[in-house]
Amino acid sequence: MGENGGMTYPLVEEAAKKAAVAWVSVGGPAYAVWCLPLEGRLHVVVGPGEQELPGLAEAERATVTLRGDHGGAVVTYPATVERVEPGGERWDAVAVTMAGKRLNAPGTAEALAERWGRECVLVALTPAGEPEPRGDASGSAEPRPTPAANATRKPFRLHRVRRR
Template sequence: MTDAERTTTPLVEEAMKKAAVAWVAVPGGPALALWCVPLEGALFVVTGPGEQAAPGLADATRAQVTLRGDHGGRIVTWPAEVSRVAPDSEHWESVAPLVAAKRLNAPGAAADLTARWAADGCALNRLAPAGEPLAGAALPADSLAEPPRDAPVVRATRKPFRLHRVRRR
């Protein structure tokens, strides 16, 4: 689908303008919360070493994007066409600095960050609307809540240390 053939609904356009986090699901994988930057009628997401992990997104051609409101409720879910912006392209030169400028808690200047992305093999992914938003029967009826995934940062909680016996009256 070319950019000229692609049409975006007003709901998707408005939701994308306000998006800072998007739930992105590639085929066969879970939906992951990823920070994003809305530019040029699409969402841009950086993944890779030193950035957020999104297994399969850099190699995917399609994804499903869900945007949520301030109170956590789903606003819209739409199919997206995923394309990767190459570090040696003109598009990288115009988009990467804008995405880097929006990166929260970035170490160093935006120019240093884009140079690190290119050197470390990070993927700058463009998620462009590629169809009508899901509605009605196409949306899941349940909450889609999942148990927390295992992570290396999780620690077992220990019982509190007590020096003496506590008496109850």
Template structure:
């Protein structure tokens, strides 16, 4: 039985921030089914490096107002396209997939051939929230440079100092 806060957050999840092997947390579209999150990744779908073959991950979920409310360790299992679970879950995921090319049946077939559907289940107690916002520092970029004062050719009329 999962923690009550995790269970409640799972029910309302549409996006989860998932970190695999200590990497950066990526915002991924997900769908909750039976106290688990299902995530589709791969060619033509969202990019989730390492998730397809991971055994564990770290998941953060947001509350009604967009802020993080809970972070928990998850056990990751890949759903086999030949399994009974696939026949139950994949059509539900395909029905909820926005802007999908083609029919839901064609989408499920493509996922079976080219993508990964993973099941994330709570695997421990949620982490203590702490004081950290989990905001990452800005990445280095060659485009970043100090801002200069804006150039003004003429004085703006009506502006008084």
């Protein structure tokens, strides 16, 4: 049993310790989000001016995928989603620490944490089930449709090419 009362999974714990980015899915495609590992949980901020992950703020469960040292997916696990409410002891500990690690943040960590309390949602993702080890590309998704796709045309040739 872990210190937070939940089951411990060594692979999840090891991957989470080093996690700066996680892929999180709430019943749809997974989004890459920056996160803060703390006390056996991953903490994520979503909202205006921060990262978007549709449905996470209202969700009760999510699926988290973490990568290893070489960039490939290492483990995928189910997690419970819990909102960290502004103003409490836990908020003060997590939000200010997380704001201090936020890259390119305007102002102080305290000011950023205060803005998050007004405009954003801070959630804790706690492992809640058997992890699936990932050593291959078996869970890779199809690329999402995008207007940025290239049109395929014949290559431009300045001079005529003669065939023999």
